[in-house]
Amino acid sequence: MGKVDLGDQAMELKFAGKQLENQARGLEKDVTKLRDEVARLINQNNRELANTKANLLVAKQNQINQLYKLAGQMEIMATQMEIGGLMMENAKEIKKVNKNVQKALATMDTSALAKIMHDFAKTDKNLSMNTAFMGQMMGEQTSATMDSQVAAKLIREIAMEQSIALPSSFADLTVQQEAAAEPERAAEMV
Known part of the structure; x- marks a missing residue:
């Protein structure tokens, strides 16, 4: 078997992670439909079926969370593989x-030493670029394991479900929460 390129493996992992995210987004649409169904069943006073649908809703939400978590882990692993590949090259x-x-010093060949130093200057520039790229990727890895919009959405949802007013430290979410609540208020009036 031939050598497997870490860059190729990293790209495959990133692609698989994106597929998992897309699958989770599809399930989010199902969750929205299920929420509407549960609300309809509550209005119809059909507790047993509403309870069954609510349990299905919880299971789907857990599945969504697991898919996003796995996608984030795949992204981290892909980044680590890219970093490993760059470190191996360096x-x-x-x-x-x-x-x-060492060869040039053993023969005391000054022209060979000069050529090596010239080549090293070029290599050093590439090494510096690779090192900077590795630093950037490590920063991205630690800052973006999950989509910030997903976390914000979850925080808003929990606050709305529990009738909790978000504190001032969540000011950016409060604006989004009020904007999200407007269509719900309009739907309630109809």
Whole structure:
């Protein structure tokens, strides 16, 4: 078997993660329909079926959470693989330069040393770029394991369900919550 490129594996993981996110978004539409069904069943005073549908709703919400969590973990793993690939490239370059320097020093070939130093200057520029890229990817990895909109939506939902006014530290969510509540108020009036 041939060598497997870490970059290719990372891309496959990212693609699989996006597919999981899309699957979760599809389930979110099902959850919305189920919420409407539960509300309709409550209005019809059909407690048994409403309870069954509510249990199904909870199961689907848990499935959505698991899909988003798995997608986030796949993204992290893909980033780690990309970083690992870059680190391996950097290590190979440094090892190659070290080997060439040792050969040139053993023969005391000044022209070979000058060429090695010139090549190393080019390599050093690439190493610096790779190192900067690794730093950027590590920062992204720690800051974006889950979509911030998903977390904000969950916080707003919980606050609305529990009739809790969000404190001032959640000011940005409060504006979104009020905007989301307007269509619900209009629907209640109809």
